[in-house]
Amino acid sequence: xxxxxxxxxxxxxxxxxxxxxxxxxxxxxxxxxxxxxxxxxxxxxxxxxxxxxxxxxxxxxxxxxxxxxxxxxxxxxxxxxxxxxxxxxxxxxxxxxxxxxxxxxxxxxxxxxxxxxxxxxxxxxxxxxxxxxxxxxxxxxxxxxxxxx
Amino acid sequence: xxxxxxxxxxxxxxxxxxxxxxxxxxxxxxxxxxxxxxxxxxxxxxxxxxxxxxxxxxxxxxxxxxxxxxxxxxxxxxxxxxxxxxxxxxxxxxxxxxxxxxxxxxxxxxxxxxxxxxxxxxxxxxxxxxxxxxxxxxxxxxxxxxxxxxxxxxxxxxxxxxxxxxxxxxxxxxxxxxxxxxxxxxxxxxxxxxxxxxxxxxxxxxxxxxxxxxxxxxxxxxxxxxxxxxxxxxxxxxxxxxxxxxxxxxxxxxxxxxxxxxxxxxxxxxxxxxxxxx
Amino acid sequence: xxxxxxxxxxxxxxxxxxxxxxxxxxxxxxxxxxxxxxxxxxxxxxxxxxxxxxxxxxxxxxxxxxxxxxxxxxxxxxxxxxxxxxxxxxxxxxxxxxxxxxxxxxxxxxxxxxxxxxxxxxxxxxxxxxxxxxxxxxxxxxxxxxxxxxxxxxxxxxxxxxxxxxxxxxxxxxxxxxxxxxxxxxxxxxxxxxxxxxxxxxxxxxxxxxxxxxxxxxxxxxxxxxxxxxxxxxxxxxxxxxxxxxxxxxxxxxxxxxxxxxxxxxxxxxxxxxxxxxxxxxxxxxxxxxxxxxxxxxxxxxxxxxxxxxxxxxxxxxxxxxxxxxxxxxxxxxxxxxxxxxxxxxxxxxxxxxxxxxxxxxxxxxxxxxxxxxxxxxxxxxxxxxxxxxxxxxxxxxxxxxxxxxxxxxxxxxxxxxxxxxxxxxxxxxxxxxxxxxxxxxxxxxxxxxxxxxxxxxxxxxxxxxxxxxxxxxxxxxxxxxxxxxxxxxxxxxxxxxxxxxxxxxxxxxxxxxxxxxxxxxxxxxxxxxxxxxxxxxxxxxxxxxxxxxxxxxxxxxxxxxx
Numbered sequence: 001x002x003x004x005x006x007x008x009x010x011x012x013x014x015x016x017x018x019x020x021x022x023x024x025x026x027x028x029x030x031x032x033x034x035x036x037x038x039x040x041x042x043x044x045x046x047x048x049x050x051x052x053x054x055x056x057x058x059x060x061x062x063x064x065x066x067x068x069x070x071x072x073x074x075x076x077x078x079x080x081x082x083x084x085x086x087x088x089x090x091x092x093x094x095x096x097x098x099x100x101x102x103x104x105x106x107x108x109x110x111x112x113x114x115x116x117x118x119x120x121x122x123x124x125x126x127x128x129x130x131x132x133x134x135x136x137x138x139x140x141x142x143x144x145x146x147x148x149x
Numbered sequence: 150x151x152x153x154x155x156x157x158x159x160x161x162x163x164x165x166x167x168x169x170x171x172x173x174x175x176x177x178x179x180x181x182x183x184x185x186x187x188x189x190x191x192x193x194x195x196x197x198x199x200x201x202x203x204x205x206x207x208x209x210x211x212x213x214x215x216x217x218x219x220x221x222x223x224x225x226x227x228x229x230x231x232x233x234x235x236x237x238x239x240x241x242x243x244x245x246x247x248x249x250x251x252x253x254x255x256x257x258x259x260x261x262x263x264x265x266x267x268x269x270x271x272x273x274x275x276x277x278x279x280x281x282x283x284x285x286x287x288x289x290x291x292x293x294x295x296x297x298x299x300x301x302x303x304x305x306x307x308x309x310x311x312x313x314x315x316x317x318x319x320x321x322x323x324x325x326x327x328x329x330x331x332x333x334x335x336x337x338x339x340x341x342x343x344x345x346x347x348x349x350x351x352x353x354x355x356x357x358x359x360x361x362x363x364x365x366x367x368x369x370x371x372x373x374x375x376x377x378x379x380x381x382x383x384x385x386x387x388x389x390x391x392x393x394x395x396x397x398x399x400x401x402x403x404x405x406x407x408x409x410x411x412x413x414x415x416x417x418x419x420x421x422x423x424x425x426x427x
Numbered sequence: 428x429x430x431x432x433x434x435x436x437x438x439x440x441x442x443x444x445x446x447x448x449x450x451x452x453x454x455x456x457x458x459x460x461x462x463x464x465x466x467x468x469x470x471x472x473x474x475x476x477x478x479x480x481x482x483x484x485x486x487x488x489x490x491x492x493x494x495x496x497x498x499x500x501x502x503x504x505x506x507x508x509x510x511x512x513x514x515x516x517x518x519x520x521x522x523x524x525x526x527x528x529x530x531x532x533x534x535x536x537x538x539x540x541x542x543x544x545x546x547x548x549x550x551x552x553x554x555x556x557x558x559x560x561x562x563x564x565x566x567x568x569x570x571x572x573x574x575x576x577x578x579x580x581x582x583x584x585x586x587x588x589x590x591x592x593x594x595x596x597x598x599x600x601x602x603x604x605x606x607x608x609x610x611x612x613x614x615x616x617x618x619x620x621x622x623x624x625x626x627x628x629x630x631x632x633x634x635x636x637x638x639x640x641x642x643x644x645x646x647x648x649x650x651x652x653x654x655x656x657x658x659x660x661x662x663x664x665x666x667x668x669x670x671x672x673x674x675x676x677x678x679x680x681x682x683x684x685x686x687x688x689x690x691x692x693x694x695x696x697x698x699x700x701x702x703x704x705x706x707x708x709x710x711x712x713x714x715x716x717x718x719x720x721x722x723x724x725x726x727x728x729x730x731x732x733x734x735x736x737x738x739x740x741x742x743x744x745x746x747x748x749x750x751x752x753x754x755x756x757x758x759x760x761x762x763x764x765x766x767x768x769x770x771x772x773x774x775x776x777x778x779x780x781x782x783x784x785x786x787x788x789x790x791x792x793x794x795x796x797x798x799x800x801x802x803x804x805x806x807x808x809x810x811x812x813x814x815x816x817x818x819x820x821x822x823x824x825x826x827x828x829x830x831x832x833x834x835x836x837x838x839x840x841x842x843x844x845x846x847x848x849x850x851x852x853x854x855x856x857x858x859x860x861x862x863x864x865x866x867x868x869x870x871x872x873x874x875x876x877x878x879x880x881x882x883x884x885x886x887x888x889x890x891x892x893x894x895x896x897x898x899x900x901x902x903x904x905x906x907x908x909x910x911x912x913x914x915x916x917x918x919x920x921x922x923x924x925x926x927x928x929x930x931x932x933x934x935x936x937x938x939x940x941x942x943x944x945x946x947x948x949x950x951x952x953x954x955x956x957x958x959x960x961x962x963x964x965x966x967x968x969x970x971x972x973x974x975x976x977x978x979x980x981x982x983x984x985x986x987x988x989x990x
Contacts, residue, residue, distance in 0.1 A: 010199070010202075010203035010205075011266060011267060011291075011293075020546070020558075020561045021545075021546035021547050021549060021550045021557075021561060021635060022546055022565070022635060023549075023633055023634040023635025023636070023637075024633065024635070024674075024675075025634065025675075025988070026674070026675050026676050026762075026878050029875055029878070029990050030878060030879060030882050032269055032990050033269075033875075033879060033990065035267065036262060036265065036267035036268060036269050037262070037265050037267060038265065038267060039265045039266040039267045040267045041261075041267060041268045041270060041289075041291050042267070042268065042269050042270060042990075043270045043273060043289050044269055044270065044271045044273070044274065044990050045273045045274060045277075045280075046273075046274040046277070046634075046988045047634060047635065048277060048550065049277070049280060050280070050281060052280075052281050053277075053280030053281050054280070056191075056280050056281065057273065057280055057287075059191055059192055059195055060191060060194075060195050060286055060287055060288055061195070061270075061287075061288060061289060062195045062196060062198070062199045072546060072564060072565035072802075073561070073564030073565055073801075073911075073913070074546075074561060074564075076560045076561070076564070076913075077558060077560045077561060080558075080560070089192070100766070100799065100800060100801070102800050102801055102905075102908070102910070102911045103903075103905050103908075104910050104911070105911075119766055120765065120766045120799060120895075121765065121766065121767055121892075121895040121896075123886055124882075124886055231867075231868065232866060232867050232868070237985065269990045271988075271989075271990055274985075274988050275985060277985065371642050404640035404641065404642070404643075404982040404984070405640060405981065405982040406982070
């Protein structure tokens, strides 16, 4: 199956967001454009989202992947995001991080469940293919349609 | 269709004619979803929208099941040209509705790229404050090649949203192409937002916009010419075909909230009889 | 190929023939030489000569340093008379962390002070209003004038000019004034800059500094400028910022064009308030990015000086020479630096710094080589400062004013950059000025398109980035980059409890009254709100409280973000 076009009925849906206070969004705008050009639907929130806000957005928009753009240490809060997604029953959604993450802090993120870290220099294909594959994985692992208890 | 039919999905089977077990399983899952939806659970609403938006197998069953539960929400369409501050105004309207204790669902529609099929759904940028509010549910949808400007299953999605029990459903669209005209089929109250502008800007506003509007909002009321634009639009509305019903012009400054309570008062008035687009 | 100057009358006998011979030889060797363009999209020839620049126009186009049109420099002596100031952005952790770092840098030869607050502060909050993990990582926590006092403890700031990373409603500047007052330093002697006062660049490019709804931003800035011009006459309350546009992806020509358009807008706003241009223009300063596109940057700055000189004279009728000077601080471009093979960044920063120095800057921040990874350590900051000292003392770059002046290439490029910059200003003018233009999204789209364009060039290797898309190594050599320093959690705790103590020990009644007076000032159009912000700070209101009061009055601003 060509994972880039899961089916015209329902293209991959990706949330591109920033948590915390950094406002540099050159990278996240470019990534959103790459994903759109690859046929995905991108919910773009802009900066200053909160953890609970991101959980709500992911739930309401029924996204396949959450992409967090991070600079300036905002990634340090991501383990808390993973906890919140788990508590909300949303941990089947794959989460990736793009931006500045020092090597000494990648373990903190991967052990918290972040699926992939994209450092500066990642190419368009790396990002698009990676996100498409993760979206497909989310769909495969999503719970069948059912109400919450 | 009877309620019993809705439960069993009779009349809405797939072409393969599923065996009884599969029907039961699908119906069971779908009816669990429908129960959650009717209770207003956000997760169920989100999943139900996904099903109906993308024509999934469960869509027909869900739609059938919710038919008896429709008609409570007021559906408001908000549209307007870029630069009018429409998104900021929508955000301010949501804030005011919440202040009045109303439950709000928002359907934000953006165009898909005709070349790639992808889309940037950017309406949430302006709704920063509401992401943490349990009383606001926002869903962004792409047009997915639908020529009308909205998207194919908008009627079904609006029904699903209605069934979850909100007081108001806001449909927000970009005021380009056909979407602002198509919205007349679904929204009882059509709000068109524009920015102050004398002469050319207002004169060249598409005739279609003036015809469909129930409420014309002149936003950015702090700018010079705002009052002049309000007057000008009132004059133009007088020339409108009387069969379109009456319309109101309101002045707002979305960034400070000025004029928004008055606008919401108009939105909450008893439904307009014989409004535009009927 | 070569552009002909308007008049070839000055070319020597035999010139055309010699050139034709050269062109033929070039065609033979290079064949179909692929055209090269710089970042602003301007073609770059293989050679420039007297037919590319009319040197007889020296006085109209160049002039002498400190004379119209200022192309060669805004002062007569430039760096020869007084070298540029190394002024490094410093911001981290708690006020004590800041103070310690500043003392270390002073010992290494830094002269200018620069205060950079925490990102949570930029959003308008005090440290106790946000998530712990996000505190102090990218800037210093400063919520009260006591915090400011601790930042500046033992530092002779009154002898230096201070640059404060302060955005509307300019609470840090108010705290600075209180600290000066408490130390008995007259405000009339204070020199410095409110270096994030340009809200249009925040609205359109670097959103994290943006706080108030646009009309409120306008009001607060104009009040700040007026008040500071009156009470702190040596202060630059307005710093028009080109850095944000360029870092967000604008080309150098676009960045200069957008910056000058913003400056025109602010000048128009002040004139509309009844101010004389010569009264406020001398205290307008600028803040630019300098990228590694060496000659293009030199030409950008020279063209910018020339254009601003003409705009202030022709559009605003400024007669005072000080009104016509493009005075600017420069920061080397972080976007050019790489995470891979970080030591390479030292070479990059050196080239960027040279471009800025040849471009005639007044002060310079050089990035540390680990900029792409974290805020600098003392060691990496030391190297960045040393870079400037080496360029000054060993390469003697302060010996000659505008040494590239007269270069056929640089003069031709300066002219071409001027055309590009003017076309951007024209486009903004067509939309009614920068304040209107940023609300249409046109500026954001321009920047976005340029950033995508550059990204594509890197992806297809039209633009090589050493260590990233070419000349790569197995690992990223990130072992050369130091482990980022994170604020000590105990120190953050101590800071927060001190803040709580501050709140409980102050005269709450006085604070409430001051904030109420501030809120009330927004109800009329004539009261100067900045004076009341200074009063509120004096009374003990915190940064977050003042921001909230102003936001309640004018609206919580959201920038227009366009993907």
